[in-house]
Amino acid sequence: MSNFIPLINVRSVYNFQESLIKINDYISFAKKEGLEYLFYCENKTMYGVAEFFKKASKENIKPIIGLSIELDDKKIITLIPKNKKGYGHICLISSQLNDEVKLSDDKIYDLLKECIDKNIILVTNVDDKNDFFNDAEILNTNEKNIFFNTVRYISDDDKEHYRGLFALKNGITINEANDLYKINESYPFSDEILEVFPETENVGKYICDSVELDIFDSNEKHMAKFIAPDNMPSFSYLKQKCLAGLNHYFRNIKNSDIPNEYIERLNTELNVIEKTGFADYFLIVHDYVAYARRNDIIVGPGRGSAAGSLVSFLLRITTVDPIEYNLLFERFLNPERITMPDIDIDFQDNRRDEVIEYLFEKYGRYNVATIVTYQTIAFKSAFRDACRVYQIDMELVNLITKSLTEDYLAFEEILKTQKLIKEYSEKEEFIPIFKLVEKLIGCPRQTGTHAAGIIISDVDLRTVLPIRQGLNGIYQTQFDMNYLEEIGLIKMDLLGLRNLTTIKEILDLIKTNHKKDFSLSKIDLNDAKTFKILREGNTTGIFQLESQGMTNLIIDMKVNNINDIAAASSLYRPGPQEMIPEYINNKNNRRVSLVDKSLAKILLPTYGVIVYQEQVMQILQLVGNFSLGKADIVRRAMGKKQIDYMISVKDEFISNAIKNNYSEEKASAIWNWIEQFAKYGFNKSHAIAYSYIGYWLAWFKAHYPAEFYTALLNGVMGNPSKTSKYIKEVKHFGIEVIKPSVKPPYNKFEKTRIKSVYTSSENRIYMPLTLIKGIGRDFITTLNNVVDEHEDLFNDLNSFFFYMKNKGLNESNYTLLAKAGSFDCFGYTKSTMVANKDFIFSAMMAFNENLPLEKQTKIENLFEEQLNEEMESNYEKEVFGFYISANPITKLKNENAYFKPTDINKLVENMFDVNIIGQVSSIRIIKDKNQNNMAFVTVFDDTETIDLTVFASNFENLQYDLVVNKNYVLKIKTQKYKNKITGILENIVKPI
Template identity: 85%
Template sequence: MSNFIPLINVRSVYNFQESLIKINDYISFAKNEGFKHLFYCENKTMYGVAEFFQKALKENIKPIIGLSIELNDKKIITLIPKNKAAYKYTCIISSNLNEDVKLNDEEIFDLLKKYVDNNSFLITNVDNKNEFFNNAEIINTNDKKIFFNPIRYISDDEQDLYKGLFALKNNLTSTEANKIYKINEAYPYADEISQIFPNSEEIGKYISDNVNLNIFEDNEKHMAKFIAPDNMPSFSYLKQKCLAGLQHYFKNVKHEPIKEEYIQRLNHELSIIEKTGFADYFLIVHDYVSFARRNDIIVGPGRGSAAGSLVSFLLRITTIDPIEYNLLFERFLNPERITMPDIDIDFQDNRRDEVIEYLFEKYGKYNVATIVTYQTIAFKSAFRDACRIYQIDMNLVNLITKSLTDDYLSFDEILKTQKLIKEYSEKAEFKNIFKLVEKLIGCPRQTGTHAAGIIISDTDLRNVLPIRQGLNGIYQTQFDMNYLEDIGLIKMDLLGLRNLTTLKEILDLVKKNHNEDFTLSKIDLNDAKTFKILREGNTTGIFQLESQGMTNLIIDMKVNNINDISAASSLYRPGPQEMIPDYINNKNNRRVSLIDKSLANILLPTYGVIVYQEQVMQILQLVGNFSLGKADIVRRAMGKKQIEYMMEVKDEFINNAMANNYSNEKAVAIWNWIEQFAKYGFNKSHAIAYSYIGYWLAWFKAHYPAEFYTALLNGVVGNPSKTSRYIKEVKQFGIEVIKPSVKPAISKKLEDTIKLNYTSSENRIYMPLTLIKGIGRDFIATLNKVYEEHSNLFDDLNNFFFYMKNKGLNESNYTLLAKAGSFDCFGYNKSTMVANKDFIFSAMMAFNENISLDKQTKIENLFEEELNEEVESSYEKEVFGFYISSNPLTKLKNENAFFKPNDIIKLVENMNDVNIIGQISGIRVIKDKNQKNMAFVTVFDDTESIDLTVFSSNFENLQYDLVTNKNYVLKIRTQKYKNKITGILESIVKPV
């Protein structure tokens, strides 16, 4: 194949579901064919341009990138920039094409006329348009006869697979797609093109010779500039702010003279920031964090290694004193391995958008952008799509994919590790399906938005990369985060953290209910009551400590300070978990064996166990005389197992250690020891900072449980399992839970009308009407409006139903409100209000709005029904999806204690012959590979739910005994599936 055939319009998988060509496959194909250059042009977007360019360069293939524009009449205009200036214009054109408002053909021509000049090739099969593009170097395909068809797959034998993709895109079956799709859009052979388009090679060489573009070359940093007061230089202003912060900290917080250690640390950090030119970065982060604090938006205490920076602390970017906790600046910004600083900030998640909006307004709409992500197709999704196209029974599909424990394995790994999937891949009727699946895996299906990343640029982003319209009017990059720094853009991470929102709700409730205005940073960190509830395992709702495994560790560790919480969260991870027994034993028995006594100051705080990356760095510094910068590089190498570098630096470490009065044997032993744990060490800066969030939540739980649980419940609306568990715990604190009522919950003040969220007052938690299934916000808004207009609405039944006539109260929502207890305020129980529905509605219909209320026929002499516990529970489950007053399953557990039932929430993996008592909420019967019936059964108790598998051998005997909405004692064995505890049903012990 010739190297100069210009196959311009190569579509890739980034034109979603319109191509099978992945960039890696395209580059590999070109490399195998010996291509020296390669074209790449998506339709209207440039999503894959950076990836293509970088990967082509790596293989010494000249990348020629461009932008194709398919018009409404299916004719195509393709733009190929010759140089960086033209590339910028190409980015602007693609950006404009990806606004919310789509351009028509004439508007596209005007756009091209404005931005295209003779620095670009414009290749087109559009007739008589030269007058629009008289500044461009035009290659008209009708005149030059070059190959211009879109290419959507590489080889002819992929046509059937592309038809499958075509079917998926257009919601067709494979049979329907075969009838419709007839075009061959494979990468054609050179001799075929040469016969039809004899001058293609000449044109291809001409284009290649005249393109001189490297989008990654000589890229200046496009960090936005911070404008300091009086145009003071950024670094001078940063230094001034830090010194002021240091003086304030010692005068108003520590109440002592400034320590020399802090001055030296500050000077050290500032010198590195000045040398690296990162002053603007710190000031910009400080600015938007200050905006959040000024506007009462909760900001996290710190995240990641930035908490190790004194500059960050003094600017109040973080609120953890790094010297107090022995945190290292070099773990954050290493002068011997200079990379961009990476300060991640957590904000309360319901107000994060306000901070982004502030940046948008301050720096300009074309200077601020979110970052695109690509949601790729994984095996299970690809398999289900392919099976739908080939019309395979979905029950069988569910059975096949049920065995899949990790959806993110490669296609080959899945076939090797998943026996059932492997079996079906070898069946004749599944051959085409698995071929299509292999092609679909890894293809982007649609765009998404990076959860945290924001770009802030000193120039119009369209001069640097193509952008697209994003959410809330804020633009989004077309390149993903992997290529942004290489073109000079700096990512800043602004994250939303639900736990901060919970803390803000608690603070507001405490202020409202107790008139106490707390500042998180002033909460006592040594509160005995807080650590008592943690040591007792009362960790529900506590950030990072809520799982059963973490709870057990907290109990065993006997936590009594922030450092203990930090160590627990750092150790409870794969790998370091093996060190937990040593840590607990050493801590509780106060017996610590050190590899060398010189390491005491570093290791005694963690009882002789290396828990943190910072400890590895400190040991390398102390024993091997490495700078902290070099120590961080060595630590990274140990973690990544960079053998060659480690062997080189090991000799240096041992020689330095021996010069430092360590024996050769001791130096080797210390090296081997830290090498063993370096890959497990956790970032202490992050662990300490996040431990504060957990501690604050625990403190409020200990001192203000009603407000704590109110905020917690607001965070789990729509999650019946967690709601039920939290309400059960609330009662253990002696807090009364008040069911939703049509009557304003707290007082008759106008601001206390019927709530949409949980609220609390006087050690009571009030549930909102929104929790009732079928009661909408519009009805609640009407209810509030009627109350505002008629303050006597809730004096008695007559008032209420008179005013609610023709106001949205109907027989359906009446029943829901009655069963929820929302009419209990009128002095009648649920059963009575349910039983008298017809009578009440008859009376409502008789109300005459032209007659005064005192002359209306009164609703009286209701037939009163007794309400028993069983009926009340059934009503609650029906309208809320969970129990409030009493959970019948709790009672069943007590009555059947002989069977030693386990709470579902406390189950862990690999438990055998375990009894649970629960109710079946769902049964799904499918066929297994032998076409026999098996089932998936969902069971819940008063703590949590669990999914159980009933294999065909067992289901045959149990199928008629398993009934939804019935309670059972079940014997199961547990396993972990996708990080969730599931089970296998072994037998029904007995129905209960």
């Protein structure tokens, strides 16, 4: 007999910072001790129930789940469902307990009275409520001699670690926790329990025998039903919509008869959808996409394999014609491997919530939910928390952790790879800290929200799983996405994409400035000007093409159509990158060798290289006579290296190929060739659809650069590096960039202090006050309101500061505004406004609010500082993180032209003894393998930034001459690292 028996109130780490018991550890403990069943009862929540149930069942341990409720008087009620109906009851109760209103004990009793019945076993130490719980089977621990204490850690050895967790939870030190936390909440031995609570084992077995529950046993799919007009059957309505879409596409857009290929493809897809019963799914997605389009919310052209569906295209769920691009429906919905369709939709990210709100209103508050995620504790956070509890100096903590370039979730891994941390882990005073860290790593700290997933159910979600109050009044599942489909819930992904918001803003700016209102579908996909800027490498701000490596690939490929962009984004990934040289060579030299000429139609579009998963499927179909459905199954198996299946299916492929007049040798060669590509091939449907987004942005950049850059700048507020880069580029287009000002350019642009605005009449972009680090939106909103109230606000300094008194203008944001040049509209330099701060605030304090403006003492006779261009430029660098008006390095380059400096943005690989002029922005010193100091130095000029390596042999001589925020003429040689131009610092030619 085991030394342990299953106990009821076992808390897990899902009651955040109230337990050290991880589910995997709990089940490992049960296996070791030979326990046949386990209880799992969180306090009020059910976050870990699905994970526990699945993992316990897998190990042939019977999971007994429940819901514990700790009342304000510290008494505990635990509800254990006997069956699926009882499970539905506790899901409802947990959902109510996690709604927006905290329930009092009396309200909890009312809830229990309403919800529980004979399908629940109620275990309690409450003596006076036995008659309160209707038909529930009640086991009162005070009467039955049942062990009912809460267990928060497995072993007595963990008590010290739990005290650390207790300290962390309560914001106290370990010493204070030792004084406050006296009880023992470990998992006790059976003989200890039974001596005091003799009925515990019998009751445990009784409960186990009474419970017949599998939360994953239902084949029901809780997909919401789409209500078609006149209650038409869903499939009939779907077919009607598709036929109407097909007629419209060819009669109104293509201006031609409908080709048989489209009719046959539509019939094939509709037959599969009818057989699988997915008509409602398509109609629901169609409906919320149509809602977005009706409300002028930009929707992406498609995402993932759904772009391979003609039905999706005809419903305008996607906007890419799958037949035109040879995309396959079976890659999306395979009739030979029935899985739920997965239609992911991109919306402009600042209006995605409106679409979710629409679903919430249409299907009901308890039928729509977002999906919970759990933010787990990684090493850095665990270590800092543990050190805080044990009162370790934070400077030492920073020293220990500063060498970490990434965070870790595997404790053993960090000790293997981080020498300094391993050294400290062996120091006596740090041993308890690291033991606590090991316990904390991997524990969930708090909930989050899945970035895209939404559940839409045909039943009240509270009957299927527990939910909780989420953001904006929309509920959230308590189970994460890994367990939803198994209980019949279908995840739909509604994603927010920043680039679509940028596109919408560009369209709005074009409409304002040029009175043009056009649709994305009308953009010419073969525009020469657009492909010219791409071939020139002018890819800044272009979706998926902006990185240096992608830019180089786009140049080398000489892109001239959408297919080229799709191929570039598909090849530029680990694995397929090996094929880039062959692809470029074949494309540019028009020499393609094929493994067999019969594959020409499939492979010539990608110059003999398999780029896409769809090509693997087509080859399997052509050579091996596989259906596309089976070909997709084989492709997946190749990618996952399912060896046994591959051996059997290879024989079938070769046998069929021989019947198709291929030799056995040739068939085997084709199989081996495609097998190596299957794990690298990319989803063509996704690649083509996303290439549209990149192309649209490139088209706007080519034809409406001012609107393009204005929208880009608004999208990167708070990112000085990108903002600086975009400002430099926009100036090359002859567009003037105006720094932020408290005074708007025109009254009609009073809101321009929040966002950038381009005025076509002046060819200027006015930057917003939000560009200034430290200026908050509350102040800007107040300033906007003052502008609306007082037309004479900007007549002079006197008017401005009189009206702004007690309106959020304090000495701190005054200084920021002055240094940014936002008071330049009053005719004074930055330096003068900074120097006169005390004088101006003294005058403001003297204003009498009971007198009109004309009777106030005027702010005048400011002490005017002499113009100092370098200081004023440095002010800009301080408050923006970069220069707007003039970069002093430009002046330095002119003054030091003798050294023939090269602009950083013009550096290429393998340049030797080249001079650059720039400012050092950071120096990071590390130890090399010989434990000598070396450094990584970041330098910027007026064009770009570069990372330089200073090897130990050189750093010893240069370390005292290199200073952050100083300007230098530097001699370097260049190299390429991870597709980025970097350099090696050879010498400091001259500090300047």
